[in-house]
Amino acid sequence: MSSDQTFVIVGASLAGAKAAETLRGEGYDGRVVLIGAEDQRPYERPPLSKDYLRGEVGRDKVYVHSESFYAEHDIELRLGRTAVSLNTADGELALDDGERLHYDRLLIATGAEPRRLSIPGDELDGVLYLRSVEDSDALRDRLDSGGAVVVIGAGWIGAEVAASARQRGLEVTVVDPLTVPLERVLGAEVGGVYRDIHVDHGVQMLMGTGVEAFDGGTAVERVRTTDGRELACDFVVVGVGVAPRTALAAQAGLAVDNGILVDKHLQTSAPGVFAAGDAANAHHPFYGERIRVEHWANALHQGPVAARAMLGAPAVYDRLPYFFSDQYDVGMEYAGFARSWDRVVFRGDPATREFIAFWLVEDRVVAGMNVNVWDVSDPIQRLIRERISVDGRRLADPGASLEELVAADAGSTA
Ligand SMILES: Cc1cc2nc3c(=O)[nH]c(=O)nc-3n(C[C@H](O)[C@H](O)[C@H](O)COP(=O)(O)OP(=O)(O)OC[C@H]3O[C@@H](n4cnc5c(N)ncnc54)[C@H](O)[C@@H]3O)c2cc1C
Helix, strand or coil: CCCCCEEEEECCCHHHHHHHHHHHHCCCCCEEEEEECCCCCCECCHHHHCCCCCCCCCHHHCECCCCCHHHHCCEEEEECCCEEEEECCCCEEEECCCCEEECCEEEECCCEEECCCCCCCCCCECEECCCCHHHHHHHHHHHHHCCEEEEECCCHHHHHHHHHHHHCCCEEEEEECCCCCCHHHHHHHHHHHHHHHHHHCCCEEEECCCEEEEEECCEEEEEEECCCCEEECCEEEECCCEEECCHHHHHCCCCECCCEEECCCCECCCCCEEECHHHEEEEECCCCEEECCCCHHHHHHHHHHHHHHHCCCCCCCCCCCEEEEEECCEEEEEEECCCCCCEEEEECCHHHCCEEEEEEECCEEEEEEEECCCCCHHHHHHHHHCCCECCHHHHHCCCCCHHHHHHHHHHHHC
16 A cells, blocks of 8 residues: 555554554555654563563563564654644644644554552652553562562552562562452452462452551651551552543543543544554443453554554454453453353362353353463353353353353354
């Protein structure tokens, strides 16, 4: 495809980098400009709370592409540059150094940023957050020094940091107002499995408890909880969720509501402007509603779909939400989406830490999580996607293959 057009991508991380790669892969030979506020070329964040944080792999393992990739594919990578304003009527983007860029198509892949705690002592040294590779480096330095850490928030980031800190031999306390870790997504039953995993590894889990203040001179020395405890510590990691970065879109008047609103083609309310990744709240054809997903696979796959849509193809994003997590020697994959459910069916004993959990609404699987059981995510996703009516006893029976459950249904509806 020969083109004198300019496609601009704001956000040089996973979604943005994959979009740029796809534009070239699809044969687009116009100008591609990839703008990133960070000084690093695009990298993947999952290792930042896992092996990279623990010092087991180096920087070279986290990058999305080799250093030479962008020049080789004629992708203009502008690092350390922030897009500060957008005029969709004129097709113009302004950068923080005063440069104005005309675009024919624009992708906003600005991601998300950690929610900050606003409590007394929140400005003390040693109150850390984790989003960037520099954050992970700073946290690794703390792990190297050992001591005691209080992790605020038992979501995915908090749980993985707690695991990595324990693996590095620190004393770890986790504080969260909910009753079990990961409760919002997994519910009390499966979240309880993760609480036990952390307790077994020596983490003090203070659940049902909030944080009132951080005390100390210039650096944090104690965490005061809402139930009156004082937890001595050397540093604190706060993992209380992320917020989509929507400022640029909102300033330009794009529709924004818990993320940049996009349709199934990832197009925003402004023609020619698309959004993907953590920043996008996308209409999902399977669910018939908008969903904003803050996970790696979503950024990995939405970037390419947005790129194809920018090129005018009828590309649709309809993958089921999927994510993974590694804590200690427990790896898991979760597929689907469930705000509520009627029951959870276990295949295998959760106490063995090798099991599959299925979340059911009536007799249909709406989400599934395989823990230390591999190569089953495809049939789990088919059970969900094909809205297969399942017999709970067969679902729970490790002897009944998931493929057969899917095939049996296909046969019954044929
Ligand atoms: C520590 C950590 C561990 C994780 N582990 C997992 C995991 O195990 N499994 C999983 O599924 N997911 C995991 N995730 C989530 C996953 O990394 C994110 O979903 C993914 O990074 C989203 O990619 P993105 O490209 O949409 O946005 P981001 O990665 O947030 O990148 C957005 C980029 O845009 C830049 N930017 C923002 N505004 C501007 C602007 N105005 N101008 C220029 N640039 C701008 C930002 O600086 C940033 O570099 C983890 C995340 C973190 C932080």
